[in-house]
Amino acid sequence: MTSVLSVPLYYNRHRETSLQGGDMNGTAIENFICVIYNVSFMNCTWHVSRTVPGDTQYFLYWKSSQKEDFIGCQNYVKDNWGRHTGCRFQNVTIEDKRAYFLVNGSGQNIQSYENRIYLYKIEKLTPPLNVTVNCTGLSHSCEIKWQPPRTSHVKRDTCFKYQVVIEKKVDPEKGIKDTSKMETNITGNSYIFDSFSAERRYSIKIRATDNGCLVSKNWGEWSTPVEFGGEQLMSTSSYLLLLVSGLAASVVFFLCAVNIYLKTVPARVLQPKDPFHEIAPMNFQTEHENQLIKHETEEITVIEEVA
Numbered sequence: 001m002t003s004v005l006s007v008p009l010y011y012n013r014h015r016e017t018s019l020q021g022g023d024m025n026g027t028a029i030e031n032f033i034c035v036i037y038n039v040s041f042m043n044c045t046w047h048v049s050r051t052v053p054g055d056t057q058y059f060l061y062w063k064s065s066q067k068e069d070f071i072g073c074q075n076y077v078k079d080n081w082g083r084h085t086g087c088r089f090q091n092v093t094i095e096d097k098r099a100y101f102l103v104n105g106s107g108q109n110i111q112s113y114e115n116r117i118y119l120y121k122i123e124k125l126t127p128p129l130n131v132t133v134n135c136t137g138l139s140h141s142c143e144i145k146w147q148p149p150r151t152s153h154v155k156r157d158t159c160f161k162y163q164v165v166i167e168k169k170v171d172p173e174k175g176i177k178d179t180s181k182m183e184t185n186i187t188g189n190s191y192i193f194d195s196f197s198a199e200r201r202y203s204i205k206i207r208a209t210d211n212g213c214l215v216s217k218n219w220g221e222w223s224t225p226v227e228f229g230g231e232q233l234m235s236t237s238s239y240l241l242l243l244v245s246g247l248a249a250s251v252v253f254f255l256c257a258v259n260i261y262l263k264t265v266p267a268r269v270l271q272p273k274d275p276f277h278e279i280a281p282m283n284f285q286t287e288h289e290n291q292l293i294k295h296e297t298e299e300i301t302v303i304e305e306v307a
Contacts, residue, residue: 125220
């Protein structure tokens with residue numbers, strides 16, 4: 001962005017020119033508003049005076065402290081006639097100093113506008129982060145947790161307080177036609193909802209504001225509504241624990257079934273044959289008798305041949 005070391009010659013401070021005469025009264029911009037959002041973005045808008053010529057152009061300059069130089073807008077917002085009616089800034093850092101804003105016109109008789117603003121006062125806080133709900137049907141309570149909104153200048157969680165809104169949802173299938181809303185302001189990053197009914201469906205949203213620090217006293221943006229209750233009674237961690245338990249039980253059941261099967265059905269394992277140590281299936285007594293008979297027969301034969 002370009003630094004402006006000197007303000008144009010036709011710059012006149014709003015309070016000074018109001019004392020110089022009535023020729024420029026009513027020519028300054030109107031309804032000047034700046035808002036910081038999403039941590040580091042800033043939008044400034046204004047209305048063109050109805051008493052200035054149609055070709056009058058406005059220019060915005062600003063600086064975050066008195067010692068710095070004015071910086072000119074590089075991203076103007078224009079109306080249908082091409083006149084500047086706003087400016088967008090990026091990478092804005094909020095500090096505890098006053099920022100200076102100057103809007104002047106393109107003519108000698110156009111009154112300039114000046115304003116000094118604490119940037120933290122115009123910040124629109126982001127929603128609280130990571131809103132989670134963990135309900136227990138037996139105790140009829142839910143633990144709600146979240147994290148502080150994002151900012152560029154606040155580091156302490158105690159700098160925020162919160163508005164929690166819990167709404168009972170309509171459920172035509174269960175014959176629940178009425179709806180109700182509960183609002184409560186608390187400090188800290190958790191809340192116990194002790195009016196939980198497992199048969200009802202709920203939705204919760206949270207927003208933040210200042211709790212005695214350099215934070216805007218205006219309420220910030222709402223968090224995205226989180227629904228809970230009804231059939232959704234457990235958090236993600238509870239579902240994961242249930243899944244792991246189910247898988248473990250299945251593995252144990254399978255191992256038990258295999259063990260029972262191995263005990264009731266004998267195992268048939270074929271052993272390899274050893275050609276060097278295998279004993280032939282023969283009757284040793286019968287073989288011995290056959291050898292004796294053969295021997296006696298051979299002796300008789302030999303005697304007959306001699307005779």
